[in-house]
Amino acid sequence: MTKLLINFKNVAHNGRKRQFFRKFSTLSVAVRSLPFSLLLLTGCDNLFEPTVAEICKDDPALCSDLNQDGWCRSEKATIIRLRHTHKDDKSEQYKYPLMLAFEDYLACVDKASGIEHIKYRDKEATRLKGVLTAQKELKRLSRETRHAADPYLSYYHWSRHGNKEALERFRQYMRSHDVQDPALLVFRAEEEVKRDLQRTTAILYEALSLYETADAVDMEIYHSLVSIALEQENYRLAYVWLKVTEYYDDEALTDSKTLMAARTELPFDVLDAVADEIISAINGGDFNADELQLARL
Helix, strand or coil: CCCCCCCHHHHHHHCCCCCCCCCCCCHHHHHHHCCHHHHHHCCCCCCCCCCHHHHHHHCHHHCCCCCCCCCCHHHHHHHHHHHHHCCCCCCCCCHHHHHHHHHHHHHHHHHHCCCCCCCCHHHHHHHHHHHHHHHHHHHHHHHHHCCCCCHHHHHHHHHHHCCHHHHHHHHHHHHHCCCCCHHHHHHHHHHHCCCCHHHHHHHHHHHHHHCCCHHHCCHHHHHHHHHHHHHCCCHHHHHHHHHHHHHHCCCCCCCCHHHHHHCCCCCHHHHHHHHHHHHHHHHCCCCCHHHHCHHHC
């Protein structure tokens, strides 16, 4: 998936093809969206686990193949903690957050590898080691999980490698389970968007209804709802969701709200009131598109 943040003014004027979903959720968003059982696998819920320094001292092999300077500290710590928590784990489930962690780490350390260290050239060299480690580990983990039935891993292999068998496994899981996981519904929406925009909107609304806190919501949902409404030329709904996006995302491009509102038959205050009701519902963990009567916009 490419960057979803688009220039809405240019899109509205030029009518070019809109992009609905980014390549993949970042690790931080993905971890917030994981069900409780999988969240425990990341080690994020264990208040008594050792520090990264203690882990590295007790088991250097978990850390020695990563960069040894101060770059990418957070990304590196996530990998080390996952390795430590699951060093004896024979299952495949934890490999999904581990692959996301290595992707984040690779993006960081690859950039850092091109920056010279004035004093410590030996530490600078370990950044290249980190790049090679991340590339090697991503290949290994992808190879080991390419036939996994886990829906997260199935989605990963479809979204990353275009694996059609993995996509069918993901579809089968979604058909045969009563899915109450908003992250999986977002994945499903990405797969559905090429066929049915109305159905995609309904899936994203369902995902929003499952979040208990606003902080856990994947920002991709808001941006996608704006893009879909624009594609359908529903400028009232696009304005409302852009207003919601602006509230939650400081990086939202909101310079075309006036343009969209001008194409509607409702005044600003009415649309703003609807947006405020949506924000209140999301903050309260009780979003319901039917109760909000969004279909009337």
